[in-house]
Amino acid sequence: xxxxxxxxxxxxxxxxxxxxxxxxxxxxxxxxxxxxxxxxxxxxxxxxxxxxxxxxxxxxxxxxxxxxxxxxxxxxxxxxxxxxxxxxxxxxxxxxxxxxxxxxxxxxxxxxxxxxxxxxxxxxxxxxxxxxxxxxxxxxxxxxxxxxxxxxxxxxxxxxxxxxxxxxxxxxxxxxxxxxxxxxxxxxxxxxxxxxxxxxxxxxxxxxxxxxxxxxxxxxxxxxxxxxxxxx
Amino acid sequence: xxxxxxxxxxxxxxxxxxxxxxxxxxxxxxxxxxxxxxxxxxxxxxxxxxxxxxxxxxxxxxxxxxxxxxxxxxxxxxxxxxxxxxxxxxxxxxxxxxxxxxxxxxxxxxxxxxxxxxxxxxxxxxxxxxxxxxxxxxxxxxxxxxxxxxxxxxxxxxxxxxxxxxxxxxxxxxxxxxxxxxxxxxxxxxxxxxxxxxxxxxxxxxxxxxxxxxxxxxxxxxxxxxxxxxxx
DNA sequence: TTGAAATCTGTGGTCTAACCACACTGTAAT
DNA sequence: ATTACAGTGTGGTTAGACCACAGATTTCAA
Numbered sequence: 001x002x003x004x005x006x007x008x009x010x011x012x013x014x015x016x017x018x019x020x021x022x023x024x025x026x027x028x029x030x031x032x033x034x035x036x037x038x039x040x041x042x043x044x045x046x047x048x049x050x051x052x053x054x055x056x057x058x059x060x061x062x063x064x065x066x067x068x069x070x071x072x073x074x075x076x077x078x079x080x081x082x083x084x085x086x087x088x089x090x091x092x093x094x095x096x097x098x099x100x101x102x103x104x105x106x107x108x109x110x111x112x113x114x115x116x117x118x119x120x121x122x123x124x125x126x127x128x129x130x131x132x133x134x135x136x137x138x139x140x141x142x143x144x145x146x147x148x149x150x151x152x153x154x155x156x157x158x159x160x161x162x163x164x165x166x167x168x169x170x171x172x173x174x175x176x177x178x179x180x181x182x183x184x185x186x187x188x189x190x191x192x193x194x195x196x197x198x199x200x201x202x203x204x205x206x207x208x209x210x211x212x213x214x215x216x217x218x219x220x221x222x223x224x225x226x227x228x229x230x231x232x
Numbered sequence: 233x234x235x236x237x238x239x240x241x242x243x244x245x246x247x248x249x250x251x252x253x254x255x256x257x258x259x260x261x262x263x264x265x266x267x268x269x270x271x272x273x274x275x276x277x278x279x280x281x282x283x284x285x286x287x288x289x290x291x292x293x294x295x296x297x298x299x300x301x302x303x304x305x306x307x308x309x310x311x312x313x314x315x316x317x318x319x320x321x322x323x324x325x326x327x328x329x330x331x332x333x334x335x336x337x338x339x340x341x342x343x344x345x346x347x348x349x350x351x352x353x354x355x356x357x358x359x360x361x362x363x364x365x366x367x368x369x370x371x372x373x374x375x376x377x378x379x380x381x382x383x384x385x386x387x388x389x390x391x392x393x394x395x396x397x398x399x400x401x402x403x404x405x406x407x408x409x410x411x412x413x414x415x416x417x418x419x420x421x422x423x424x425x426x427x428x429x430x431x432x433x434x435x436x437x438x439x440x441x442x443x444x445x446x447x448x449x450x451x452x453x454x455x456x457x458x459x460x461x462x463x464x
Numbered sequence: 465t466t467g468a469a470a471t472c473t474g475t476g477g478t479c480t481a482a483c484c485a486c487a488c489t490g491t492a493a494t
Numbered sequence: 495a496t497t498a499c500a501g502t503g504t505g506g507t508t509a510g511a512c513c514a515c516a517g518a519t520t521t522c523a524a
Contacts, residue, residue, distance in 0.1 A: 002477070003477075004280070015316070015320050018321075022322065029504085029505070030504095038478085038479090039478060040479090040480090041273065041479065044277070044505085048236070048280055048281055050316070052281040053284065053317075054313070058506090061487035061488070061504060062488045067504060077313055081310060084282070085304060087248045088253070088304055090304035090306070092387065099388040099389055155322070157334070159317075160392060260476085262474095270507085273508070279476095290476060292475055293517070295517050298474085
């Protein structure tokens, strides 16, 4: 077993045992190296992997943001991984979109009315009406979809859904340039968002799921990304 | 931007541009370091991250298995990431199970009859009948579920499904120890597998989805892992 | 001629020791 | 009291060395 894997194992055990919790700090790299009797290089390689997994964040200097801190950002980490695999052509964009439809439909159908995430979603819609440019609109759009997914109360689905969107974010960003009339599209998207949120708040999960599926598939279809047909 | 991120960016571009494809070899670490004008350490940190993402595999020595080659194993990579986050208590096991039910039900419903994956699934079931011990049974079980998921033809769903199972593999392994009568459980699981495969091959996707959901939820329920109730 | 042993070459894996930039902390000079 | 400055500890980066490994090549003896 390679040295850095040993370090990883040790840190994972600290997490499993609860000796290291969210917001907690890892020992300094030099201290860990001495404690585990390995070189600082190996410690750093392990930390890099954890950072790529969204389990820790490394900060220089001293004070609040300094040191290596345990965080919980599986979404961005999974997103990076998926993005790389899309780059290798091993994961087709169509499959990403299809999976996103699957997860978001499920989440919309099971969204719990009254949870804070839905209130946040409503606020985001208001902000989107006043979005000055495409980029800020898309950023708010991303947050809206994540908020909607969170309303279902399954953190794994939320994380995966966010990662799927993140994996093809650049891709989607370029696609908006292909759209003939952004203003029209923007208006349509806003209306669809309102309809989705209304269906959710009206406890009509089935309707919400249908609307979400149509919303996502519609966007990528307009933008020129193929998506497999839904099941009969 | 940190140095190793620069290296990552460069490699990702090579992948996106198609200059680096599946099975291809990265330049040696020393060569890359010189080419990008960075230290070998930084190159290695980037390679470690890619390795953790399941994008490359590093091999020492010379010959076939040597060097750093591009692979495509998103499943195991996502699994490791999820496992770590489960260790931090940020991702509940129940959410993992629930998501697994979601993905596998969807896959079972949309499985394409006649694809090679289903034939492999059938073979695996025969092998499971002759499995000598629990561990080999569980290993075959894992492969069966993956094969079933692959039959739906969505590589993202397959990868995610495999990763979910991998994330709680150790967990599930311990749980089997809690079961009072493994032989009885084993027989039940085998029968359920056959029923699922039969439903799929009979083009009864709805039935297959139901059976899969019950199969997975049943196992974890027996083993003592709570799962959220299905939607009304 | 043949076969086995030694050497060569290039790969990733590891380690040491040094220096840097950064951000806070305490102290000293104003 | 305020300001300026040195001190301390963090991660970030680098250079250079050595190791184990595995295949390719060469050497040399049977």
